[in-house]
Amino acid sequence: MFDFIFHNLSTIIVGIVVIAMILGVCIKMYLDKKRGKSACGGHCSGCPGSDLCHTNVADNDKNS
Secondary structure (H helix, E strand, C coil), X not given: CHHHHHHCHHHHHHHHHHHHHHHHHHHHHHHXXXXXXXXXXXXXXXXXXXXXXXXXXXXXXXXX
């Protein structure tokens, strides 16, 4: 078991770093979505999918 770990230590370390980076990106995306931040940069005037991004804002305006 230790022989396997010793011979593959660099691969294991790189794998852990890659998994940590992916996890960090996923957490950042989740927190940004929870805070209402846009992932596209916020220039909705030229975006063909702008009505899909901000459906909650449009729904809230209609209800007011």
